Amino acid sequence: MVVAGVLRAEDGGFRRGRVHIADGVITEVTTTDDPYTGLEDLIDVGRDYLLPGAVDAHVHSYSHGGEGLRASTSAAAAGGVTTVVEMPFDATGPVNDTDRLKAKQDRLADEAVVDVALLGTCEPGGGWRRAAALAEQGVVGFKVSLFDTDPFRFPRIDDAELLDVMAAVRDAGSTLCTHAENNEIIKALLNDPANRASNDPRVHAKTRPPVSETLGLLTAMEIAADRGNALHVCHLSLGRSAELVRWYREQGVDVSFETCPHYLLLTENDMKTGRLKINPPLRDAANRDAMWRAVAEGLATVISSDHAPWPLELKDHERILDNHSGVPGTETLVATTLGECLRRFGPGEEFGKAVDALTANPADRYGIGHRKGRLRAGHDADLMVLTPTEDWLVDETRLHSNAGWSPYARYAPGARVTLTVARGEVVWSAEKGLLGPPGRGAQVTRR
Numbered sequence: 001m002v003v004a005g006v007l008r009a010e011d012g013g014f015r016r017g018r019v020h021i022a023d024g025v026i027t028e029v030t031t032t033d034d035p036y037t038g039l040e041d042l043i044d045v046g047r048d049y050l051l052p053g054a055v056d057a058h059v060h061s062y063s064h065g066g067e068g069l070r071a072s073t074s075a076a077a078a079g080g081v082t083t084v085v086e087m088p089f090d091a092t093g094p095v096n097d098t099d100r101l102k103a104k105q106d107r108l109a110d111e112a113v114v115d116v117a118l119l120g121t122c123e124p125g126g127g128w129r130r131a132a133a134l135a136e137q138g139v140v141g142f143k144v145s146l147f148d149t150d151p152f153r154f155p156r157i158d159d160a161e162l163l164d165v166m167a168a169v170r171d172a173g174s175t176l177c178t179h180a181e182n183n184e185i186i187k188a189l190l191n192d193p194a195n196r197a198s199n200d201p202r203v204h205a206k207t208r209p210p211v212s213e214t215l216g217l218l219t220a221m222e223i224a225a226d227r228g229n230a231l232h233v234c235h236l237s238l239g240r241s242a243e244l245v246r247w248y249r250e251q252g253v254d255v256s257f258e259t260c261p262h263y264l265l266l267t268e269n270d271m272k273t274g275r276l277k278i279n280p281p282l283r284d285a286a287n288r289d290a291m292w293r294a295v296a297e298g299l300a301t302v303i304s305s306d307h308a309p310w311p312l313e314l315k316d317h318e319r320i321l322d323n324h325s326g327v328p329g330t331e332t333l334v335a336t337t338l339g340e341c342l343r344r345f346g347p348g349e350e351f352g353k354a355v356d357a358l359t360a361n362p363a364d365r366y367g368i369g370h371r372k373g374r375l376r377a378g379h380d381a382d383l384m385v386l387t388p389t390e391d392w393l394v395d396e397t398r399l400h401s402n403a404g405w406s407p408y409a410r411y412a413p414g415a416r417v418t419l420t421v422a423r424g425e426v427v428w429s430a431e432k433g434l435l436g437p438p439g440r441g442a443q444v445t446r447r
Helices: 068-078 098-111 127-136 159-171 183-190 193-197 203-207 210-227 239-250 261-265 285-296 333-345 349-358 360-365
Strands: 002-008 014-022 025-030 042-052 054-059 081-086 115-120 141-145 175-179 230-233 255-259 383-388 415-422 425-429
Touching: 002 383, 014 042, 042 415, 054 068, 054 333, 054 349, 054 360, 068 081, 068 098, 068 415, 068 425, 081 415, 098 115, 098 127, 115 127, 127 159, 141 159, 159 175, 159 210, 159 230, 175 210, 183 193, 183 203, 183 210, 193 203, 210 230, 210 239, 239 255, 239 285, 255 285, 255 360, 261 285, 261 333, 285 333, 285 349, 333 349, 333 383, 333 415, 349 360
Parallel strands: 002 042, 054 081, 081 115, 115 141, 141 175, 175 230, 230 255
Antiparallel strands: 002 014, 014 025, 042 383, 383 415, 415 425
16 A cells, blocks of 8 residues: 655655555655556545554543443544553553453453553552553553542552652653642632532632642652653643643653643633533633643643543533543544644644644653654554545534544534554545444554
């Protein structure tokens, strides 16, 4: 197979070229517009963008029993995502030992449409002692929370034990990612009777003020600085948070962070109902624009979906604080992010930074950049075609997640993924729909 379109050249510019594929691997990438005279099957997408398949660094497939990897990876394929990094906080129990990891690996082999990298976790009370065994069995990283989301599925690691967790993950040669919010501030505000009784959706932001994010972030980075491990901070929402990460990087701390499409496209003024309850919450327009600046300059090195496909019965309570937190998003990740980036900046250097934040950077952060995230000879033949268009609207009834809804319903992203190729196989086309069967996806492990 040969796929031709507009791809990024070595000088960073975008021009016509071709990707040659054999046996699921890229064999050659050329930036030439000469007529193709070879014998391989040719897919020519004209002036559409030919990009690496996205690596969605933050997907929750099993937070409840209604999704699973079959649905989430089908949604991923339809959105140009060829690798998902799967979170470990499952409804049946967090992936914190090798038995639970093996059970999840078996489900992956049966269900996944595209490739999957798995994270493990360390539960409070000494779970860090199993970090080495989990890494040996194939997790690409670990995630813990500084906020007590759920005492069974998603428990808090306190500051004292976080010292041990970071050291254990460092010694396992892996990456630790964190949900960084201050537990004490948020719990006190959640317990305030006035907040509990409020029907105003914006009370969610009131219970998670900016200082709760920055204090959680500072705790994680200070301990990472002390222990010397690789730290990746999830779903940051504030311009101040981005600047704090910059300062720690300048001190030599190995820290990266991700933001999400909802922080780049939506603000707290969009919180008309409880469906947009997300942790951390949506912020104001100034912070939205600050996050775009962080993306444009490469400070926000990762953009992930934080795909949390809660069904509507868990999102439509009258009081927002009674709702589950998170929104579905892996299928709309690429279109919303890159479409808006083209509107703001055009197809220049900033667009290239956003592409990297969806592809090469998350792959590198989790140790799978030797196979994923780039159009390069020897890499897996994972690629997507992005078609700029103002005519396509997100239709939540046609999305592939079992959530059945989207925060971007009836929104025109400005671009659409029209073709997805995963390890040399067409798994999605806008014309024919989903083509990849469950079970064709495989686990991806660190180099």
